[in-house]
Amino acid sequence: MSTPNLPPLTAIRAFEAAARHLSFTRAAEELGMTQAAVSYQIKVLEERVGAPLFLRQARQVALSETGARLAPEVTAAFEMLKTAFAETRGRIDGMLNISVVPTFASYWLARHVGEFQMAHPQLALRLDSSARLVDFATEDVDLGIRSGPEQWPSPEFEGHLLLKARFAPMLSPALAASIGGVHEPADLLKLPLTDAGDPWFEQWFNLAGVEYDSKSRPQSQFGAQHLEASAAMAGRGVAMLTPAFYSEEIAAGRLIQPFELVGYDGHGYWLVYPRSRRTIPKIRMFRDWILEATKPLREGE
């Protein structure tokens, strides 16, 4: 079929309201405009349709036959639109999609997200844990938690530092025992490293006064700290981890941190989201919550 080009939508909307109220004046009130505007729009529509839609009677208008046939259909269509957008609004407001780097997801968020859900039970949370860099334009994500350098440099994104990514070597008690205990930093080099190419190793050993060259090691992949942690707990090597994440593992004896010395290269975990969306309630709710909840992580250092 060809294009039966609809009449101007504003005119249709005016007609719809007027048909419901059988009054231009009340329709104008509902639509937040003047009676004159409604009258004009109805006239426009009547000219477009080629027939009167209302019969102007004394002190009131009545639907013409044409108008009477049209009105229920039009009202129904608008009803559909209204409910569709209302539902959408409800769904959007009630659903929070967060893309989180795996490490943060596993070792902090997983353990604390319950607090947020208790505080905001009306919000459904959907966590997507992936190392992929989130693109708010391409993916369906409200908030991201990413690791990145000191200043999150972007005019279009808002960024909040959640936690500085300090690091220190960790390993399983069994692995330490296998070489008679780890007493000085150099001892660690007697053991396998979970990700020898990680520049953190070089930085930390340099800090500890031990020579170490990462250039000769395999390339690291950043952001997979949780995998290294698993390997370390399994006793497969020494991992360079962020202590704040693993206090429970240390307390439980699954990991030990042989030295107090921690490195820091300016990287951290950031909460990020499009600046344009910073005032949306659910965004603010989560931001406020997580900034408060992670405050101990930042203060302790």
Place this chain on the structure above:
Amino acid sequence: MSTPNLPPLTAIRAFEAAARHLSFTRAAEELGMTQAAVSYQIKVLEERVGAPLFLRQARQVALSETGARLAPEVTAAFEMLKTAFAETRGRIDGMLNISVVPTFASYWLARHVGEFQMAHPQLALRLDSSARLVDFATEDVDLGIRSGPEQWPSPEFEGHLLLKARFAPMLSPALAASIGGVHEPADLLKLPLTDAGDPWFEQWFNLAGVEYDSKSRPQSQFGAQHLEASAAMAGRGVAMLTPAFYSEEIAAGRLIQPFELVGYDGHGYWLVYPRSRRTIPKIRMFRDWILEATKPLREGE
């Protein structure tokens, strides 16, 4: 429920088309606007809704979850509107409402309307025959056929003279025979008149050189000529009728017009309709047809 105020309708329309095509460019083509305009409208809608509706991917856009939920509903709503207006158009274009004064309806239109319907079978005709003055604003009427004075005086109505309302006395043959035949105008005064107050009687008798004073007679009601005609044919009196309407009755012997003398006071039968609607096809069709079909009535005099 409160007013869930819809987002701008133009934005919704752009979204609807874009969602169907999964392309802003093609949506713009369909809507007869530029891609930039669609992009802008989508953006407006996304800001209103508070969530992205499309995921901008390379060389194409995809619906976001929100968009995907919204799209079918919105499309359905627009579909309703389109079909509603399309049907309305069909019904309007195919239906012609005419309000006709009874006399003209009975004695001319009824006998000729078949010709019009043969010529335009796609048009459904609805004839309303009433003496009431038609008000195009208050009633659901496309065309009117009324009687009125010489010039149809109105800037907002178009008027075409169909027939001059000449008049002459008529009566049934039986009634004429009852007084031994009608030989001169004054003979008519021996018989009852169907509507003695009709000014036409006064005018005609004056024309005929016979004294007659309508002031003393009961008040006439104009436009009920068909009633007088019926009365005359039933032999109940002499009626002042427009000869053009009753040629068949005369030919059939149901009425006789004893004198050639006809009166004329400037009144006539007019086709009238709102000037603003003069270019509508069905209006033009009927106007052209009836002007042509009534041409003999005007030429014969």
Place this chain on the structure above:
DNA sequence: TATCCTCCATAAGGAGGTTTTATCCATGAG
């Protein structure tokens, strides 16, 4: 891998559709 092509985003500017203001008219009520 350099270039082209496609598709979307964005800024600035302007036209035209909407709306408002102000007023008039008709009708029905008090």
Place this chain on the structure above:
DNA sequence: CTCATGGATAAAACCTCCTTATGGAGGATA
């Protein structure tokens, strides 16, 4: 008869919406 209500209309202001122009990103092509 006067007032109140509801709609129509004209003129002018407003502002939304669209266009033009341009840029950027990502595939496609060679």
